[in-house]
Amino acid sequence: MVRVAESRWFAVSVVVLAIIAIWYWFTIQLNMPWQQSVYARAGEENVPFWQLLDDLFSQQRPVLPAPHQVAVEFWNSVVNANPSTPRSLIFHAWITLSATGLGFLFGTVLGIVLAVLIVHNRAMDRSLMPWVIASQTIPILAIAPMIVVVLNSVGLTGLIPKALISTYLSFFPVVVGMVKGFRSPEAIHLDLMHTYNASGAQVFWKLRWPSAVPYLFASMKVGVAASLVGAIVGELPTGAAGGLGSRLLAGSYYGQTTQIWAALLMAAALSATLIFAIAAVERLTGRLMGARA
Template sequence: MGRLAEGRLVPVLTVVLAIVVIWYGFSVLLNTPWQQGVYARADQAGVGLFQYLADVYSQQRPVLPAPHQVAVEFWNSVVNANPATPRSLIFHAWITISATGLGFLFGTVLGIVLAVLIVHNRAVDRSLMPWVIASQTIPILAIAPMIVVVLNSVGLTGLIPKALISTYLSFFPVVVGMVKGFRSPDALQLDLMRTYNASGAQVFWKLRWPSAIPYLFTSMKVGVAASLVGAIVGELPTGAAGGLGSRLLAGSYYGQTTQIWAALLMAAALSAGLIMLIGAVQVLTQRAMGARA
C-alpha cells in the first residue's frame, strides 16, 4: 500500500473522487429550483431528504446532470447503441477523429517545416515568428465559420474545412516546440560539427533533429488535443450530420444536457487516448534511438 500511495494511482483517484463529490453537490444546488417548482405545482410538501435527492438525481433534463446520469447516457450511447447509427457516440467519434487525424497531420508537418525555416533563416525568424504568435490571438470561434463559408464557396466541404481548422490550432505548439528543439544543441556541439567539416544537412540530421525529437513528441501531445478541439469547433457552424460537435449542438437545441455531457466525456476520452498513443510512439522511438528505459 505504501508503494501504491507513492505512485500515481492514489493521487489521481483522490482528485477524481473530490471532483465527483463536488459535482454531486453542485448538481443538487443547480437542480433544486426546478425540483421545488415541481413540488409546488403538485402541491407536495414534507418530502424527505432521501426522496428529495432521488428526485433531483432523476430529472429528465437537469441543468447539471449527476455523474451517474452521464455514465448511464454514455453507456447507452456507446455500448447499447448501434455504432453505425447517429444514436451512437462511436459513430460521431469516428467522424470527429477522422478530421482530427488529418488536421493533426497537416499541422505537424506545417509546424516542422516552419520551424526549419525559422531556425535556418534569420530573416524568416524575424518576419514569420511574430505572425505565427499573432495568429493564435484570433478566437477560433470567430474564424471557424469564415473558413467553412469560404471553403464551401469553392466547393470544399465535409472533412477538409474541419481538418484545416484543426491544422490552425495544432501547428502552433509544434512550431514553438521544434524551434526550441532545433536550437537546443549548445555551441560546443555545433563547433564540433564544424570541426568535422559537416555540411548544413549533416548538422541538421545528425545533431539538430535528434536533439529536437523529445520536443517534437511533447509538442505533438499538446497539438493533438488542440486538433481535437478544432475538429469539434469546426463541426458547429457546418450543421454536419455527424461528429461530436453536431452531437453537442443537437443536445443544446433540445435541452438534452446528459447527451451534451456524454459527448464531452467521449471527447475527453478520445483526447486522452490520442495523447497516450503519442506517448507510446515516443517510448518506442526513444528506445530505437538508444535511450535507456
C-alpha cells in the first residue's frame, strides 16, 4: 500500500478524480437555475433527487456540460464519425496540426537564428532583445485579425496566415531558451577553447551548441504548445471551414457547449501528444550525444 500511495500514477489519479468531482459540482451549480425554471414552468414540485440529477446531466445545451457528456461527444466525434468529414474532430485536428507544425518550424528556426545573433553580437543583444520581449506584450487576439486581413489582401490565404500567427507565439520561448543555452558554458571552458586556438565556428559547434541542446528541447516544448494556441486563434477570424478554432466558433454560435468542450479536449490531447513527441526526440538525441540516463 505504501508503494502504491507513493507512486506517480496514484498521485495523478487522485488529482484527476478530484478535478472530475469539482467539475461535477460546478455542473450542478451552473445548470441548476435553468432546470428549476423548467420545473417551475411545468408546475412540478418535490422532484426526486435522482431525477433532478438525471435531468441536470442530460440537458441539450447546458451552461457547463458534465464530464460524461463531453466524453460521449468526444467519442462520437472521434470514433463514430468519418475522419474525412467536418463532423470528425480528427478532420479538424489535422487542419490545425498542419498550421501548428509549419508555424512551429518557422518559429524554432527564427528563434535559433535570433539567439545566435544576440549571443555573438553585442549591438544585436542591446537592440534586438528588447524588441523580442516587447513583441510578446501585444495580445495575439488583437493582431491575429490584422495579420489575416493583410495577408489576404496580397493573396496569401489558408495555411500561411495561421502558420505566421503560430510563429509569432512560438519563436519567443526558443529565443529566450537558446540565448540562455548559448551562454551556459562556463568561462573556464571558453578559455580552454581559446587556449587551443579554436575558431569561432569551432567554439559554437563543439561547445555552445551541445551546451544549448537541453535548453532547445525545453523551449521547444513550450513553443509547440504556444504554436498550437496560435493556430487555433488564427482560425477564429478567418471563417475557415475546418480546424479546431472553427469548431469552437461554430459551437459558440449555436450554443453547443458539449461540442466546444470536446474540441478543447482534442486540443489538449493534441498538445500533449506533440510535447511527448518532442520529449521522445530529446531522449533519443541525448543517447546519441552520450548523455547518461
